[in-house]
Amino acid sequence: MGKVIAIANQKGGVGKTTTAINLAASLAHLGYQTLVIDADPQANSTSGLGLNPREVENSIYECMVDGVDIQGAIMPSQVPNLYIVPSHIDLVGAEVEMINLAEREVKMRQAIEPIRNSYDFILIDCSPSLGLITVNALTAADSVVVPVQCEYFALEGLGKLLNTIKIIQARLNTALQIEGILLTMHDLRVRLSNQVIEDVKQHFKEMVFDTVIPRNVRLSESPSFGLPVIMYDPASKGAESYLALAKEILEKNQLPLKAKSPKAQK
Numbered sequence: 001m002g003k004v005i006a007i008a009n010q011k012g013g014v015g016k017t018t019t020a021i022n023l024a025a026s027l028a029h030l031g032y033q034t035l036v037i038d039a040d041p042q043a044n045s046t047s048g049l050g051l052n053p054r055e056v057e058n059s060i061y062e063c064m065v066d067g068v069d070i071q072g073a074i075m076p077s078q079v080p081n082l083y084i085v086p087s088h089i090d091l092v093g094a095e096v097e098m099i100n101l102a103e104r105e106v107k108m109r110q111a112i113e114p115i116r117n118s119y120d121f122i123l124i125d126c127s128p129s130l131g132l133i134t135v136n137a138l139t140a141a142d143s144v145v146v147p148v149q150c151e152y153f154a155l156e157g158l159g160k161l162l163n164t165i166k167i168i169q170a171r172l173n174t175a176l177q178i179e180g181i182l183l184t185m186h187d188l189r190v191r192l193s194n195q196v197i198e199d200v201k202q203h204f205k206e207m208v209f210d211t212v213i214p215r216n217v218r219l220s221e222s223p224s225f226g227l228p229v230i231m232y233d234p235a236s237k238g239a240e241s242y243l244a245l246a247k248e249i250l251e252k253n254q255l256p257l258k259a260k261s262p263k264a265q266k
């Protein structure tokens with residue numbers, strides 16, 4: 001069974017896209033067939049994986065709004081085992097266009113359904129909002145990863161997100177779980193950064209991943225080359241940390257650290 005994980009936090013700049021790209025690339029590197037769905041009109045994971053959003057023919061938008069078969073939107077990336085359903089700026093309009101549709105919260109779930117078991121992992125990179133597209137992502141997902149930046153206002157807004165997750169669990173997706181809270185952009189030299197880790201761990205306990213993502217310049221450089229960090233600089237701290245996160249998630253889901261037999265290429 002494939003697992004669908006939404007990467008969500010309505011705060012911008014907390015590391016959602018960086019996590020979607022690099023966690024996905026790490027899972028793919030470990031032999032797991034992985035798909036990234038870019039559900040942000042800013043299309044950062046699309047360009048970060050080397051595609052030009054302006055040249056995208058079918059995005060998640062067409063799959064949700066026009067009923068285009070998602071198979072026709074899947075593009076390969078430069079990483080073996082890693083694929084992407086891109087986004088483009090039209091997704092901004094999707095919220096408005098979908099408002100009058102019946103079952104508007106389940107459009108993404110319906111779009112993903114035919115390919116759900118063709119992949120081991122499907123990661124959805126959400127936009128910085130709790131609007132209809134993000135509600136769709138949370139309704140389609142089995143679990144959520146919540147990236148939290150190690151900074152002063154780290155916990156601000158987290159209550160609202162957890163509340164939204166509760167509402168989705170009650171009304172739309174009873175099976176939705178929290179995969180974990182991921183601390184990102186940690187700077188060892190900054191006392192405040194260390195303090196945030198302590199606070200978040202004390203407050204959310206085992207919900208917090210053991211893996212903490214350090215601030216690493218390689219992670220911020222790699223998208224401009226259209227590559228995940230594991231290909232751009234595999235020896236970097238950034239690459240190491242996202243590989244550790246992938247392994248932590250595999251262990252948590254009782255999956256082997258290397259996929260046994262790769263599934264057939266799609």
Ligand code: ADP
Pocket residue numbers: 011012013014015016017018019044128184185186213214215216217219220221
């Ligand atoms: P979001 O998708 O939540 O808006 P991004 O993943 O795009 O956040 O990250 C915001 C910015 O911070 C980007 O420029 C990204 O390259 C940078 N960034 C994210 N994580 C790290 C990190 N661990 N170290 C250094 N820069 C990072």
Ligand code: MG
Pocket residue numbers: 016017018040044126127
């Ligand atoms: Mg983003």
